[in-house]
Amino acid sequence: MPGHPLWTPLILLAAMLLLSALSAAARNQEITLQLALELSAEGNTQAAALELRRLSLMAAEPEQQAGYAWAAAHEYGRADSWETADNLLNRAEQHAPQLEMPVLLLRAESAAAQRNLAEADFYFQIIRDNPRTDADLRRYAARRGAVMLTRMGDTTAAEQALATVADEDNGLAALEHYRQGRDKKPMLGGLLGIIPGLGYAYAGEYANALRSAILNGLFIFGMVHTAQHDQWGAFAAISFFEVTWYSGSIYGGLDATNRFNRRRQQSCLDGIMGQAAYSPDFKQLPLISLQFEF
Amino acid sequence: MHPHLSGKLLCLCLLCTAGWAGGDMLQLQRELFKEQQWQDCRIECMRRLAERTDDYEARLLAALSAMHLDMDALPALAELGVNPDVPDNIRLPARFHQALLSWQTGDYQPAQQALTEVFTMTDDRELFAQAGCALAMTLRMQPRSWTPPPDITAQLQTASVLWTPELQDTTRQALQSPRTAGCCNPGRLLIGFYRTQIRPAIGDRCLMHPSCSEYTRQAFARHGFLLGIPIMADRFIREPDVIKHAQAPVIVGNKIFYADPLDNHDWWLETSPDH
Numbered sequence: 001m002p003g004h005p006l007w008t009p010l011i012l013l014a015a016m017l018l019l020s021a022l023s024a025a026a027r028n029q030e031i032t033l034q035l036a037l038e039l040s041a042e043g044n045t046q047a048a049a050l051e052l053r054r055l056s057l058m059a060a061e062p063e064q065q066a067g068y069a070w071a072a073a074h075e076y077g078r079a080d081s082w083e084t085a086d087n088l089l090n091r092a093e094q095h096a097p098q099l100e101m102p103v104l105l106l107r108a109e110s111a112a113a114q115r116n117l118a119e120a121d122f123y124f125q126i127i128r129d130n131p132r133t134d135a136d137l138r139r140y141a142a143r144r145g146a147v148m149l150t151r152m153g154d155t156t157a158a159e160q161a162l163a164t165v166a167d168e169d170n171g172l173a174a175l176e177h178y179r180q181g182r183d184k185k186p187m188l189g190g191l192l193g194i195i196p197g198l199g200y201a202y203a204g205e206y207a208n209a210l211r212s213a214i215l216n217g218l219f220i221f222g223m224v225h226t227a228q229h230d231q232w233g234a235f236a237a238i239s240f241f242e243v244t245w246y247s248g249s250i251y252g253g254l255d256a257t258n259r260f261n262r263r264r265q266q267s268c269l270d271g272i273m274g275q276a277a278y279s280p281d282f283k284q285l286p287l288i289s290l291q292f293e294f
Numbered sequence: 295m296h297p298h299l300s301g302k303l304l305c306l307c308l309l310c311t312a313g314w315a316g317g318d319m320l321q322l323q324r325e326l327f328k329e330q331q332w333q334d335c336r337i338e339c340m341r342r343l344a345e346r347t348d349d350y351e352a353r354l355l356a357a358l359s360a361m362h363l364d365m366d367a368l369p370a371l372a373e374l375g376v377n378p379d380v381p382d383n384i385r386l387p388a389r390f391h392q393a394l395l396s397w398q399t400g401d402y403q404p405a406q407q408a409l410t411e412v413f414t415m416t417d418d419r420e421l422f423a424q425a426g427c428a429l430a431m432t433l434r435m436q437p438r439s440w441t442p443p444p445d446i447t448a449q450l451q452t453a454s455v456l457w458t459p460e461l462q463d464t465t466r467q468a469l470q471s472p473r474t475a476g477c478c479n480p481g482r483l484l485i486g487f488y489r490t491q492i493r494p495a496i497g498d499r500c501l502m503h504p505s506c507s508e509y510t511r512q513a514f515a516r517h518g519f520l521l522g523i524p525i526m527a528d529r530f531i532r533e534p535d536v537i538k539h540a541q542a543p544v545i546v547g548n549k550i551f552y553a554d555p556l557d558n559h560d561w562w563l564e565t566s567p568d569h
Contacts, residue, residue, distance in 0.1 A: 046334070050334055050338075053322065053325075054322060057321055057322055081331075083329070084329050084331070087325075087329065186562065200531075205532075205535065207534070207535055207538075208531050208532055208535055211531050211534070212531050215531070243523075244523050244524070244526070244527045245527050245531075247523055247524035247527060248523075248524045248525075248526070248527020248528045248530070248531055249527075249531075250524065251521075251524035251525060251527070251528050252524075252527075252528040252531055252532070254562075255528055255559050255562075258561075258562040259558075259559075
């Protein structure tokens with residue numbers, strides 16, 4: 001009963017314990033956030049992600065949980081742990097649907113990192129086509145979407161993606177330059193590699209071509225010489241190495257041609273992206289605020 | 295209100311406060327374990343155990359994470375596996391993994407006895423299938439080390455319908471001693487020979503990151519011996535070019551290396567149309 005002599009001190013004790021627990025929890029969160037920020041700043045992204053994840057579990061409000069989960073996903077992404085990042089994005093999405101755009105952005109980056117280019121383009125397209133999206137985010141998504149489409153070989157769609165936002169002349173010029181050039185044929189590179197060094201030479205790697213030709217020439221000479229002198233033990237040992245160099249020449253022809261094509265494409269992708277980058281402002285956590293540079 | 299009742303209410307209030315402040319204390323550890331982030335999971339479990347030493351689930355997760363990190367988890371698992379205070383849902387998985395580790399070290403009879411105990415006592419369907427499958431395999435591999443009671447043999451025959459090919463593969467690998475696993479792989483032998491016999495004599499001369507032997511090991515592991523050989527030869531031919539152009543320097547310790555990961559040279563072998 002309220003009139004009971006024990007009642008008042010008991011209520012006071014409960015209130016004090018509650019306040020003390022609240023204060024300890026708040027202090028604990030503050031320290032954990034500070035630690036996460038420091039770890040993130042020094043590039044220890046995996047450890048920072050773990051602290052942010054802990055904060056997400058400690059936070060009382062769903063919006064706070066979602067904000068920290070998003071930040072943890074971002075850090076896991078920086079650490080190249082995209083599968084774990086995806087799990088945390090699910091949590092962020094579940095707790096705060098209003099985080100849709102930042103979540104979509106990280107989902108797109110995750111898909112791109114896992115080489116699901118069509119999926120990444122799909123997410124970037126949603127961001128780009130949403131009229132409520134912030135202008136900087138739209139511009140970034142247009143460039144990233146164009147990158148995905150170029151990597152998939154659809155330069156026309158990439159051009160259209162860039163055309164949805166203004167002032168993308170550099171990207172359009174890079175695309176045009178890429179279209180005017182020609183890829184080399186990897187199969188031809190491999191076939192030319194049958195003549196040691198020629199596959200590398202086809203891809204424009206003349207130093208590698210010379211090394212491959214010299215090594216194969218020396219070992220073939222060694223094989224012939226040992227066979228002529230009936231030195232079959234040495235012949236077997238030299239043959240093993242020659243098979244290695246010879247197969248390396250064929251593989252190298254294929255790889256060098258693919259490398260040539262990739263370099264050419266990368267130069268175009270760099271032209272499309274320019275200096276575009278984004279980073280979250282972790283000082284505002286658990287609010288998610290993205291800062292863009294172009 | 296009766297004073298006893300108000301006291302009970304107060305206790306309830308305090309418990310709620312403690313529960314709210316603490317939340318689900320092992321959620322993070324369980325998530326990390328599920329994601330196979332063994333190092334982080336182990337550290338988080340140790341953090342939990344520093345707060346409460348009698349958290350048996352944290353001990354189990356820490357021991358299993360240590361096992362996946364190739365650390366000695368046998369004493370921790372053995373302690374959990376024989377402790378009568380530990381609930382069966384934690385004790386029996388610990389006993390199961392203890393049995394697997396004992397088997398790997400050659401303690402066949404205790405391993406088979408432990409597997410029999412888990413097989414007959416567990417209520418968990420998955421653990422029942424795992425323990426039965428492991429027990430049947432160990433009895434096939436070492437039939438003389440221990441003879442199970444006749445009813446166990448009959449139960450194993452009945453339970454064999456639960457052993458999927460995947461479970462059998464996993465169990466076979468789990469029972470394989472790390473010392474003998476893959477010893478017939480020529481690629482592993484070649485790398486092992488270089489690392490133990492040649493490298494100590496000539497020193498770490500490779501300026502590439504990963505080193506040529508590590509690159510070759512990855513190539514053998516990913517593509518097999520036959521394709522690994524040309525990938526290795528291609529690396530040797532390209533090496534001076536990579537060092538000359540110095541496009542991706544990586545600082546390891548106080549030395550500069552040049553990054554040339556295998557991913558950059560085998561991505562086109564993958565078949566996904568997205569690549």
